[in-house]
Amino acid sequence: AQSVTQPDIHITVSEGASLELxxxxxxxxxxxxxxxxxxxxxxxxxxxxxxxxxxxxQGIKGFEAEFKRSQSSFNLRKPxxxxxDAAEYFCAVGAPGGYQKVTFGTGTKLQVIP
Amino acid sequence: xxxxxxxxxYLFRKEGQNVTLSCEQxxxxxxxxxxxxxxxxxxxxxxxxxxxxxxxxxxxxxxxxVSREKKESFPLTVTSAQKNPTAFYLxxxxxxxxxxxxxxPGTRLLVL
Numbered sequence: 001a002q003s004v005t006q007p008d009i010h011i012t013v014s015e016g017a018s019l020e021l022x023x024x025x026x027x028x029x030x031x032x033x034x035x036x037x038x039x040x041x042x043x044x045x046x047x048x049x050x051x052x053x054x055x056x057x058q059g060i061k062g063f064e065a066e067f068k069r070s071q072s073s074f075n076l077r078k079p080x081x082x083x084x085d086a087a088e089y090f091c092a093v094g095a096p097g098g099y100q101k102v103t104f105g106t107g108t109k110l111q112v113i114p
Numbered sequence: 115x116x117x118x119x120x121x122x123x124y125l126f127r128k129e130g131q132n133v134t135l136s137c138e139q140x141x142x143x144x145x146x147x148x149x150x151x152x153x154x155x156x157x158x159x160x161x162x163x164x165x166x167x168x169x170x171x172x173x174x175x176x177x178x179x180v181s182r183e184k185k186e187s188f189p190l191t192v193t194s195a196q197k198n199p200t201a202f203y204l205x206x207x208x209x210x211x212x213x214x215x216x217x218x219p220g221t222r223l224l225v226l
Contacts, residue, residue: 036217042219045217
């Protein structure tokens with residue numbers, strides 16, 4: 001079964017600074033990869049996804065992520081963080097073919113300071 | 115607008131009581147899911163349904179039950195057998211099983 005690790009439980013960045021949230025996965029082949037964002041008391045919103053093709057994926061709200069097979073990583077980046085980006089971010093991994101469930105990481109909570 | 119609705123937003127359960135959480139989608143998705151979210155634990159899958167009239171247990175199904183009589187609806191019942199039901203419950207759907215999931219706004223269940 002696949003697994004996903006988000007090593008950072010909590011990250012604090014200054015508004016306007018760049019951001020990188022880490023995500024590492026374990027899977028024997030190329031997985032499906034997702035990033036979601038969750039504001040307090042809300043559901044999850046899809047930021048971006050990777051299924052195949054170009055390893056640099058653009059998402060909504062100015063986010064991007066890069067699939068690196070050699071590092072088993074799918075890190076989320078944003079060049080300049082806004083105060084409204086404060087939220088919890090979840091990485092998820094799925095297996096092509098639909099035989100295994102999508103597995104979610106434990107999340108990284110982002111705090112943005114002025 | 116297409117989307118997923120969950121109701122109620124807050125739900126209170128008394129000891130020994132069964133409660134039902136509603137999930138409705140108008141996205142014409144075949145697959146639907148229920149997750150439980152506790153602080154620091156990410157999302158844990160309770161039940162999922164790939165098509166109407168079919169559903170499967172997830173990782174933490176004990177104390178929960180579901181039905182899928184209509185494509186649009188996937189209600190979750192938290193039974194009295196679930197001894198620690200306090201959590202945030204999220205419903206999701208996807209066009210087909212294991213494709214991109216889209217989430218509802220969630221229901222917070224509290225025990226009186």
